[in-house]
Every structure is written in C-alpha cells, then in structure tokens.
Amino acid sequence: MTRIGRASAPAAGTVLNALATGVGSAFAIDMETTATVDLDSGTDGVTGEIAGAPDADTRLVERCVESVVDRFGDGEDWGGRVRTESEVPMAAGLKSSSAAANATVLATLDALDASDDIERIDACRLGVDAARDVGVTVTGAFDDASASMLGGLTVTDNSSDGLLHRDDPDWDVLVWAPPEQAFSADADVARCEQVAPMADLAADLALDGEYGRAMTVNGLAFCAALDYPTAPVVAAMTRSEGVSLSGTGPSFVAVGERAALESVRDDWNTYEGDTWLTTTQTAGARTR
Structure with a gap:
C-alpha cells in the first residue's frame, strides 16, 4: 500500500536569537519549502532528497517522517521517501531547516490521514524534537519553527518549547543573503551568551509589541x-521599523514600509549576494 502527502511551510526571519538566553522570536516570511512524502507499507527505512542539492544532509527530514510514523502509523511498518523543494536558501539564517521539518511533518500526517489528530503547535514540536535528535540546532529552534508553522510572529521559551506570544505584523520585508553559508549548530554559543543583557532587553521589547526595536x-x-x-x-536603521542579523547569519532582514525598504535595497545591493523584497506570511504551514 502506498500513501502520498504534500505540505508547505514558510521561511522566517529573526526578531531575537535564542542562543543567548533561550528566549527567541521570529516571524514568517512569504518564501516556501514544500515536502512530498511517499509512504510504503512494509518498507524498511526512509530516504530523503533535497531538490537541487544532491549532497545535502537529509537526516532531519528523514527523522521527521520516522517520528510521525512512530506516533501515528498505527503500528504498521511504514517506510518510504521524502523530497523537499525550496525557495529558501540553505544555511542562510532564514530557517530553511524549520520550514523543511514543518513541511515534512505535515506531509507525513497528510499521507497517514492524521492531520486532524494533532494540534499545529504540537506538530511543530515533533519537528523540533527531530532537529535536536539529528543535531542540526543548538536551542531546538522552537521560535523559528513556531513562526513557520503558525505564521505571523512568535516569542518562545526554547528551553521548555513554550509559546509566550503570537502576533500578525503586516510588514514588507527586505532580505540580503550573502553567498556564504553558516550552520546554526556551529555557532559560538559562549560568545552569544555574553550578550544576554541585550537579549533580555530585546525580549522585553518584543513582549511589549515593540518588535522593530527588538530586532x-x-x-x-x-x-x-x-x-x-x-x-x-x-x-537600514533610519529607514526601517527594524533590522537584524537573521539567525546565526549570514542573512540580514529589515521590515517596514516598501518604499523605504526599496531605498535600503539600493544600499544592500552594493554588497555581494542577493537581495529581494517579500512580505510577512500569517497563514503558516499547510497541506496541499
């Protein structure tokens, strides 16, 4: 027996990096990762593929499929394949791993006809646990994953996977993605912990709704x-509502009014890499 599921999830930008204190905040942006999951009854193992990146690490999406099958597979030996396609550059600080995990979890639930059996925030936690299992994140990235799964902006306590706040800011978003890659698991956590007082200030600002200043x-x-x-x-400081390094880099994101961000783009276009304008996304992840 074969079952197929498909889902997509948005990328996200950073309001507050959780590496310093465990409290983080992110917002979904209108760029998507799509996952297609083919399950075969009685097949051993799960294989993954990332479109356009034949040598990429697929352990996260494979583990996401396994986690959902373990919980919702009714004891059957479901194996199969997962393939992701993405508009989101990998290892750029734009939450490509969180988007891939969320899309894969929802696609697997879709394949098992179990989408209605779990709340979205709990489905998000399955992907977060999978990311921890395979070591692609230091904090678990619940802030990034929750923003991608739920849409809008979230503030979270990553030490407990607790959702502290959610909102739907309506921003245009400017992204600059340099050509380099930076993997979250390689970040210097000790250095990040030294800026904890500033992270505490940013958390207070975000919880008070002053998202731009927090960024x-x-x-x-x-x-x-x-x-x-x-x-x-x-x-970007005087022409945006907020601007930040996204995740552990190397990308930067700025939010605000489109006309002002277009003028910032002129400056960012002098840097090596790609810039583009998009918007916030409030619908979150979805089956397709």
Whole structure:
C-alpha cells in the first residue's frame, strides 16, 4: 500500500536569537519549502532528497517522517521517501531547516490521514524534537519553527518549547543573503551568551509589541557576538521599523514600509549576494 502527502511551510526571519538566553522570536516570511512524502507499507527505512542539492544532509527530514510514523502509523511498518523543494536558501539564517521539518511533518500526517489528530503547535514540536535528535540546532529552534508553522510572529521559551506570544505584523520585508553559508549548530554559543543583557532587553521589547526595536537591538548584539559587520544594520536603521542579523547569519532582514525598504535595497545591493523584497506570511504551514 502506498500513501502520498504534500505540505508547505514558510521561511522566517529573526526578531531575537535564542542562543543567548533561550528566549527567541521570529516571524514568517512569504518564501516556501514544500515536502512530498511517499509512504510504503512494509518498507524498511526512509530516504530523503533535497531538490537541487544532491549532497545535502537529509537526516532531519528523514527523522521527521520516522517520528510521525512512530506516533501515528498505527503500528504498521511504514517506510518510504521524502523530497523537499525550496525557495529558501540553505544555511542562510532564514530557517530553511524549520520550514523543511514543518513541511515534512505535515506531509507525513497528510499521507497517514492524521492531520486532524494533532494540534499545529504540537506538530511543530515533533519537528523540533527531530532537529535536536539529528543535531542540526543548538536551542531546538522552537521560535523559528513556531513562526513557520503558525505564521505571523512568535516569542518562545526554547528551553521548555513554550509559546509566550503570537502576533500578525503586516510588514514588507527586505532580505540580503550573502553567498556564504553558516550552520546554526556551529555557532559560538559562549560568545552569544555574553550578550544576554541585550537579549533580555530585546525580549522585553518584543513582549511589549515593540518588535522593530527588538530586532535592531538583537541585530547589533549578535553581529558583535558572531563577528558579522554592523554596516547592513546601520544602513537600514533610519529607514526601517527594524533590522537584524537573521539567525546565526549570514542573512540580514529589515521590515517596514516598501518604499523605504526599496531605498535600503539600493544600499544592500552594493554588497555581494542577493537581495529581494517579500512580505510577512500569517497563514503558516499547510497541506496541499
């Protein structure tokens, strides 16, 4: 017996990096990762494929399928394949892993006709646990994953996978993605912990609804902690509601009004890499 499921989940940008204190915040942006899961009854193992990246690490999406099957497979030996396709650059700080995990979890639930058997936030936690299992994240990235799964902006306590706050800011978003890659699991956690006072300030701002100010505080603090240039932040500060290093980099995100962000884009276009304008996404992940 073969069953097929398909789902997509958005990327996200950072308001507050959780590496310093465990409290983090992110917002979904309108760029998607899609997962297709083919399950075969009586087949051993799960194989993964990432479109356009034949040598990429597929352990996360494979583990997501296994976790859902273990919980919702009714004891059958479901194996199979998972394939992801993405608009989101990998290892760019735009939550590509969280989007892939969420899409894969929902696609597997869809294949098993179990989409209605679990709340979205709990489905998100399955992907977070899978990310921890395979070691692609330090904090579990519940902030990133919850924003991708639920849409909008979330503030979370990653030490307990607790959702502290959610909102639906309506922003245009400017992204600059340098050509380099940076993997979250390789981040210097000790350096990040040294900016904890600034992270606490950013968390207070975010919980008070001052998301833009929280982003900018986070951006300056984590550029210093992770040795990224502050020039992209400074260039956008007076023309955006907020600007930050996204995740552990190397991408930067700025939010606000489109016309103002277009002028920031002119400056960011002088840097090596790609820039683009998009918007926030409030619908979150979905089956297709």
